[in-house]
Amino acid sequence: MAVLGGQKTAVKPKRRSSRTALQSKQTQLAWLLMLPTIAVVILVAAYPLVRTFYTSFTDAAFGYRTHFIGWTNLYNVLQDGKFRETVYETFKFALITVPSEFVLGMGIALVVNSRFKGRGALRAAMLVPWAIVTVVNAEMWNLMYNDTYGVFNDILEKIHWPGAPFAFTSDPTLALGAVSGIDIWKTTPFVALLLLAGLQVIPNDVYEAATVDGASAWQQFWRITLPLLKPAILVTLIFRTMDALRVFDVFYVLFGAAPCIPGNCKMSMAVYIQENLVSFAGSPGQIGYGSALSVAVFIILAVIVAIYVKAIPLERT
Amino acid sequence: MSLGPAISADAAAKARPPRRKRQPLTLGRVAFWIVVGIIVVYLLFPFYWAVRTSIMPDAHMYDTPVQYFPSSPTLSHYGNVFGNSLFVHALWNSALVGVSVTVLSLVIGSSAAYALARFNFRGRMLMMYLVLSMTIFPQIAILSALLELVHDFGIYNSLWALILTYMLFTLPFTVWVLTSFFRSLPGELEQAAYVDGANPFQTFYRIMLPLATPGMVTTGLLALIAAWNEFLYAVTFEFTPEHYTVPLAIVSFTSTAGSAYAVPWGDIMAATVVVTIPLVVIVLIFQRRIIAGMTAGAVKG
Structure with missing residues (x-):
């Protein structure tokens, strides 16, 4: 050669x-x-x-002979009402958490990006929720959510909030909000840090010129900050959406093996797949069916990524 | 902004709104500090609550109204936690898995990153995209196959299962961040090494790798934190308590309790504080590097 x-x-x-x-x-x-x-x-x-x-085309289960069964599993996945509930629930979770984290994260990033005394300390504080193990975080919030001795109900009762105390984690109308709150707390600082990094590369003279031209702070945000932040926003949204859709830890810890019944499903897609795979006393893990569920989730996630990448074209340098 | 043209240039130089250091306390200023205060409380209150619960004696644990500051603090929960062999064992397991995964990822990942950053060859972009696509790879989508793989290798219910599978998320990330780090190093050093007769491998191993130490520290810490945090694979691959990692051990505190009033909240929160404090200290010491590592992919995107 x-x-x-x-x-x-x-x-x-x-x-x-x-x-x-x-x-x-x-x-x-x-x-x-x-x-x-x-x-x-x-x-x-x-x-x-x-x-x-x-x-996903077999009936694999540990300790049993595996047979090829064609499309049966994938057909069953489409017919699986419980799976559909968990997909629905997981998407609702993503639709609550990702926009909340984005808006809150942007707010925090803008505050930290302005110069003031104690800015470094605030940025350090932002790393605390991020550093806490997710499972531990879920336990912490589970205690605060408690319906009799939790601090949230204590505060709500002190201000005479109508309807307090609430059973945050067991009330079907509140459970999803409760689990979302945990994720939002943990991840907002991460989103803020990503956006902050994007904000810091925007040169100052752009704002100077805009101020000279009489643009208000609000106009500057919509016309300068957001467009220039687009690459950072795209990356953040893709990462966050993927993370939200594969959520496992918080659902598992907060609800355990909670039943998923129509109208009150407390299970994410990942929890449902994992539940199918692990073997319970006596019954072997349904590897074949679990794989078919995984394939379905993989396709769903791939479609989401494709939509994102198509919606916001990546400008390559 | 309404101060007129004479000062507006100066004001513009100071750009973004709340940077007016010597200005009197205006309404906007007060509002700004209130916002900062709310953010700080929001970020720190849950952890404060964990600390307060960890030193709350069991007798007052379920008091209503809730005590915001424990009236008679105790360290007994910390004693319980360190006397709990399951938890102490889990600390060791987590440390073992975390350090092994980190070292392996750094050794394997740094060489790939150097190749991707410094050599021009066909297939380079393809490899870059492969690595990037792996960083958003859905771990749940291959859980079933990994379970089979772990069975086939005979490492089911062993820590090796975690050391192997955690590389799925630590390795691509390590390669990605270290690639951008190697790229930022000056090229003259390599040229000088070549002129002195070093071959490409010696140049990498003797010259460039030592220079990459700061980047290795960053990615190493992030890999360590990711491994320390992981729960899905741990709960699927490990079932005997001797192989529990920290998240599994903490969850088992609750799942073994009979009712909501039997949950050992004091012990759980003491364990929480024990596993969180070292992490927070590390993160605060290395905060600049960690933030740089976390955002390396985003900015250059």
Whole structure:
């Protein structure tokens, strides 16, 4: 390869050919350096993905012989009313949390982006919710939500809120809000930090020029800040939507293996899949059916990403 | 803004609204500080509540109206938690898994990142996109196949199952952030090394890798935190208490309690504080680097 390259470029100055040799050596090394990463990616991502699709056509269950059963599982997924409830519930969760986190995060980012005494301390405080383990976070809020000795009901009763105390986690009309509140608290600072990073690269003179031209702060936000923030906003929204749709921890901790009945479903898609896979006393995990559910979720998420990427074109530098 | 043209240029230089340091206390100023106050309370109150519950004696745990400051604080819950072998064991397990995953991700990921950042070769962009798409890969979508894989490898209900599968989310992230870090290093150093007769691997290993230490610290911390946090794989792959990680152990405190009044809230919150304080301290010490790492993908997007 190197020799061939050298002959081909023989007309060109000598230095050129030695560079080509170095380059081909570099290419070899590049693939060598990436080999372990490629191996891990194949082992824990690509192969499992292919296998999930394959297994979704079987009746696999641990301890039993596996049979190929064609489209039966996927057909059953479409007929599965409980799964549909969990999809509906998970989308509602995403529709509550992602916009709330975005609006609150933007507000906090704008505040922190202005210079004031204690700005560093506030930015440090933003990392606290983010650093807390999600499961632990859910436990903390579960205590605060308690209907008899929880602090939220105590505050609501002190201000004579009509209807207090509330059973936040068991009342069907409040449960989704309760679980969303936990996620919003944990993730808003993360969203704020992403947006803040975007805000900080907007040059100051853009605002100066706008101020000279008489633009109000409100106009500056809509006409300058938001458009220039578009790449950061897109990335943030994609990451957050994906995270919200694959939510597991908070639902699992707050509601346990709560039944999912029509009109009162306290289960996310991920909890439902996991419940199908793990084996309970006696009955083996439904690997085949669980895989079919996974395929359905994978397709749903892929469609969402495609919509996002299409809706806001990425400008490549 | 209504101060007239004479000062407006100066005011504009100070740009965004609340930067008026020497200005008198206006209504807007007061409102701004109220907003800051609300944000601080919102961010910190839940953790304060965990701390207050962790030092609240059981006798007053279910008092109504609720005590906002414990009248007779106690450290007994911390004693319980450290006397609980399940929890202490879980701390070790989590530390073991977290450190192993982090070290593996850094070793494997840094070399790939260097290749992607510094070498020009066919397929480079393809690999970049592959890595990027993996960072939003839905972990739940391959849970069933990973469960089978873990069974096949004979590492079901062992910590190795977690060390292997956590790389699904720590590795792509490590590669992505370190790639942008390597790219920001000056190229002259490599040129100098080549001139001195070093081969590309020596250049990477001896010159560039040591320079990347700050980036490695950032990504390492983020990988460690992600592994420390993970629950879905842990609850699916581990079922005997000796293999519980911290999130599993804390959940098991509640699930073993019979009723809402039997939940050992004091112990749970003491455990919460124990596992959170080190993380918060680390995060605060390295806050600049962590924020840089978290946002590396977003800004350059």
